[in-house]
Amino acid sequence: MPKKKSYHHGDLKNALIKAGVEILAKDGVSGLSLRKVAGRAGVSHSAPYSHFADKQALIAAISTEGFRQLYERESTVADLYADQPSKQLIEAAWAYVQFAMDDPDRFKVMFSAVLEKEKEYPEFVSESQRNFQLVRRIIEANQAAGVLRSGPSDLIALSAWGIVHGFVMLWLEGQISHAVLEKSSLRELVEFQLRQIMLD
Amino acid sequence: MPKKKSYHHGDLKNALIKAGVEILAKDGVSGLSLRKVAGRAGVSHSAPYSHFADKQALIAAISTEGFRQLYERESTVADLYADQPSKQLIEAAWAYVQFAMDDPDRFKVMFSAVLEKEKEYPEFVSESQRNFQLVRRIIEANQAAGVLRSGPSDLIALSAWGIVHGFVMLWLEGQISHAVLEKSSLRELVEFQLRQIMLD
DNA sequence: ACCTGAACACCGTTCAAGT
DNA sequence: ACCTGAACACCGTTCAAGT
Numbered sequence: 001m002p003k004k005k006s007y008h009h010g011d012l013k014n015a016l017i018k019a020g021v022e023i024l025a026k027d028g029v030s031g032l033s034l035r036k037v038a039g040r041a042g043v044s045h046s047a048p049y050s051h052f053a054d055k056q057a058l059i060a061a062i063s064t065e066g067f068r069q070l071y072e073r074e075s076t077v078a079d080l081y082a083d084q085p086s087k088q089l090i091e092a093a094w095a096y097v098q099f100a101m102d103d104p105d106r107f108k109v110m111f112s113a114v115l116e117k118e119k120e121y122p123e124f125v126s127e128s129q130r131n132f133q134l135v136r137r138i139i140e141a142n143q144a145a146g147v148l149r150s151g152p153s154d155l156i157a158l159s160a161w162g163i164v165h166g167f168v169m170l171w172l173e174g175q176i177s178h179a180v181l182e183k184s185s186l187r188e189l190v191e192f193q194l195r196q197i198m199l200d
Numbered sequence: 201m202p203k204k205k206s207y208h209h210g211d212l213k214n215a216l217i218k219a220g221v222e223i224l225a226k227d228g229v230s231g232l233s234l235r236k237v238a239g240r241a242g243v244s245h246s247a248p249y250s251h252f253a254d255k256q257a258l259i260a261a262i263s264t265e266g267f268r269q270l271y272e273r274e275s276t277v278a279d280l281y282a283d284q285p286s287k288q289l290i291e292a293a294w295a296y297v298q299f300a301m302d303d304p305d306r307f308k309v310m311f312s313a314v315l316e317k318e319k320e321y322p323e324f325v326s327e328s329q330r331n332f333q334l335v336r337r338i339i340e341a342n343q344a345a346g347v348l349r350s351g352p353s354d355l356i357a358l359s360a361w362g363i364v365h366g367f368v369m370l371w372l373e374g375q376i377s378h379a380v381l382e383k384s385s386l387r388e389l390v391e392f393q394l395r396q397i398m399l400d
Numbered sequence: 401a402c403c404t405g406a407a408c409a410c411c412g413t414t415c416a417a418g419t
Numbered sequence: 420a421c422c423t424g425a426a427c428a429c430c431g432t433t434c435a436a437g438t
Contacts, residue, residue, distance in 0.1 A: 009402080033430060044404050046432080051402090055431065108312065111373050128375060149396070154380050155389070158370070159363060159396040166366025167358065173311050175328060180354050189355070196349070196359040197396045209421080233411060244423050246413080251421090255412065 013051040013061075015041045020062045024105045032109075034058065059109060060121040066110045067127035070099050074134055085138075085145040086198065092138055093164045093194050094187060100168045101186075108172065111165075135161050147198055159197055167193050213251040213261075215241045220262045224305045232309075234258065260321040263310045267327035270299050270310075274334055285338075285345040286398065292338055293364045293394050294387060300368045301386075308372065311365075335361050347398055359397055367393050 009015065019040040023032050034055045035045040052058045077095045081088035100107040119125075136157040142148040148156060167190065170176050184192070209215065219240040223232050234255045235245040252258045277295045281288035300307040319325075336357040342348040348356060367390065370376050384392070 012402085034432090035430065045430095046405080046434090047403055049403095049432075111369065111375065112308065112312070129377065132375075132377065152383075154377070155384075155392055156396070158367065158376065158380065158389075159393050162366030162370060162393060163359060163363040163396075164366070165370060166362030166364070169311065169369055170358070170362060170365060175311065175332075176358065177329065177332065177354070180358065183352075184355075189358075192355055193359050193362060196356070196363075212421085234413090235411065245411095246415090246424075247422055249413075249422095 009041075009043060009047075012041065012043060012047065016048055016051065016058060017061050017065055020058060021065070021103075021106060024062070024109065025103050028105045029109060032059075057121075060124050062106065063110045064121070064124045064127050066106055067124070067131055070096070070110075071127065071131050071134065073099055074131065078134060078138055082141075085142040086147045088138055089142050089147065089160070089198075090191055090194055092135075093160070093190055096164055097168055097186065097190050100172065104172050107168075111169075132157065132161070142198075149197075149199060156197075160194070163193050163197060164190065209241075209243060209247075212241065212243060212247065216248055216251065216258060217261050217265055220258060221265070221303075221306060224262070224309065225303050228305045229309060232259075232305075257321075259309060260324050262306065264321070264324045264327050266306055266310045267324070267331055270296075271327065271331050271334065273299055274331065278334060278338055282341075285342040286347045288338055289342050289347065289360070289398075290391055290394055292335075293360070293390055296364055297368055297386065297390050300372065304372050307368075311369075332357065332361070342398075349397075349399060356397075360394070363393050363397060364390065 016037055019037045020032065023036055023040060027036075034048055037058065038045045038048050041047075048058060052061065073095050074092055077091045078088055081091055136153050139148060139157045139160060140153045143150055143153065143156070148160075171186070180189070216237055219237045220232065223236055223240060227236075234248055237258065238245045238248050241247075248258060252261065273295050274292055277291050278288060281291055336353050339348060339357045339360055340353045343350055343353065343356070348360075371386070380389070
């Protein structure tokens, strides 16, 4: 049983992050205002400033939480197909695309929020690095299995990430032509993209 | 000699686009307000509504103009190296990355502005398709020269575009680790990315 | 320590009015 | 047709005050 309603909220910080994610899904990036987030969490418009320095800091927290969830999904897939490297690679890419599609505005925010100020949001940095290291491990398994070329695994990880990320971003922004989308399913397109860097 | 200053501006529409690009370069996406754009163009804050339906429409116009300039650069490079397909491919990718770096905020706006409403901005759609067709021609030249795998050129064009675009976006958003950036120059990284889809 | 409410400077958009 | 200025609803942020 949660505490009775009182002057102090109890866990307002996390409630604000949750409210932010919900508004993002409902109203999109342009509809995300600090005042609306506060309202949804049932507090005054200035209450968030007790927990976040500014709007940017709340967005950083939403992004960080997003990377945590992305890691959960990716690592589950990676474990599931640990003994089939090429399938592991393709399914991980597909999980990434699905994550983006589940909540496109949150996904965009995750990759457009923090910018220069890396140092100011250390949790964000460590979460996103954790994701990159996972990609790197998948790449190394694929290199060992002869599915991917040999070479520096961090750079190849960047290629794999980049080709999937670029595809998702172009798709989310409606930059992929109707003609292409009619011929193949999204799943087939993702697999096709990834096969471009896989050895035959 | 331009017309004397008068009640009517003369070419306010283009002046607003120009002012918008300048503010984007100076203050970034979050600093781009319609009122600031109007002020910079020397008109009242409601004057833009004589030429654009809303802020979104001005952003669409800025994006469209951006794609026009991108096409200029890309087609120049493509013509220059028309007889060396693999160099043509790499230099075109490099031109893309440089375009993004010249004005990162405009580049981001170009790929995050229009969304669903494709139909409402036909000029934007045709400009971005024109760019894609150019990539496709470069890809076909490389396929003919045996530099790229055979297969549907629109899908391979998507791979090439996606791998470069994904890399640029990740770089712009500070998602590429310090370790990677210290070992290689940006130019080398771009070339490395592209070589992943090139045949040996 | 955490939250409220008034205040300020800014924003997008509308609309009657001026040229 | 094109532009102005007042008006409205909204925003991020600050700060004195309350618990």
